[in-house]
Amino acid sequence: MNDRLKAQYSARLRRVCDHIERHLDAPLSLESLSQMAYCSPFHFHRQFTAWCGMPLYRYIQWLRLRRASWRLAFNPQDKVIDIALDAGFQNPESFTRAFKMAFGQSPRQFRQQPDWRAWHQRMPMMNIKGQKNMDVTLVDFPRTPVALLQHRCNPELVNYSAAKFILWRKETGLSPVAQSATFGIAWDDPQTTPPEAFRFDICGSVNAPVPENAHGVINGEIPAGRCAVVRHHGSLDTVGESVWSLFRDWLPGSGETPRDFPVFFQYHNFVNEVAEHELQTDIYLPLQ
Structure with a gap:
């Protein structure tokens, strides 16, 4: 199979996966999905399994x-x-x-x-599609006091810290989700950092200092400064691709220099509330 046919073949199956991700609540029959791939059900099932690594129903x-x-x-x-x-x-x-x-x-x-x-x-x-096109803008990010919970272990366990921070929010009401912005500060790259050395801060904006508490939530801030910002649409599993695209594709030709503060994220919605393809996450790259 030549490269052009491989690309067409992959694009058809990718279109099917996109449809599945956006219609998990709807009936998803082999017949209807095979039609999207312009293929008979019998051959589509075999092609999807070979391409994806698992049967369609799985x-x-x-x-x-x-x-x-x-x-x-x-x-x-x-x-x-x-x-x-x-x-x-x-x-x-x-x-x-x-x-x-x-x-x-x-x-x-x-x-x-x-x-x-x-x-x-x-x-x-999971064969979840990353984001291809990015619209980068420059903003002046304001100094933002935050309630901050430090995650200092395997990135696979970050949901434990997220649950602890959510519990603190609910118990205190000091950083209500409806009125506060939710951030994550990425001190390390999970792909290159040993799990035991990984650092990530979970934050919520606040209007008053955070008192001592049993959850380990402390006072912090995201400093003011210029930032390049791009909105990532979709699964957080692919947010790293957008971060690297920002560094690899945008930064070299921008004439900008990164500031001595890590990339951070602002989460506009959450995966327990909306479908993965509806997630919206702003990626901030601090600049000098």
């Missing part, structure tokens, strides 16, 4: 279980039966069996004490 189920896990962990008000039905299962029993087989915990066990390390180890590499 790919869809993994994406649905992936979304269900975030709702279980961060949306305690959502009933398990509703999460099961939204994930395409006929009843909670079949959902429980599939979830436990996938992650090693039942949905209720995961809700009470999620094992994020096992979650990452068991989750297959």
Whole structure:
């Protein structure tokens, strides 16, 4: 197969994956998806498995279980039966069996004490598309006092810290999500930093100093200064691609010099609230 045909072939399957990611709540039949790829159901099923590394039905189920896990962990008000039905299962029993087989915990066990390390180890590499086009703008970012929780361990465990910060927010009301901005400060690259040395700060803007507390949330600030900012659309699994594109493709021709402060993110919505393709995250590169 020549390069042109390979590109066409990959583009068709990528279009199918995009459709699946955007319609996880809808029926997704082999027949309808194969039509999108201009292929017979029989050949499409084999082509998708070869291209993706897993059968179509397993790919869809993994994406649905992936979304269900975030709702279980961060949306305690959502009933398990509703999460099961939204994930395409006929009843909670079949959902429980599939979830436990996938992650090693039942949905209720995961809700009470999620094992994020096992979650990452068991989750297959999903063929989620990164962002190609980026519209970079320059802004003057204002000095922003924040409540800050330091994550200082394996990046696969960052959801533990996120849950702790969410609990602090709910218990104190000092950084309500509806009125406060949510940030993440990326001191290290998870791809090149040993897990035990990884550093990441989870932050929420505040209007008053944070008192001492049992959660380990402290006072901090994001300093004022010029920044290049680009909006990343979609899964946070691919946000690193957008960060590197900012450094690799934009920075060399911009005439700008990075400032001595790490890249940081502003999260405009969260994966337990919206579908992954609807996530919007601003990436800030501090400049001199």
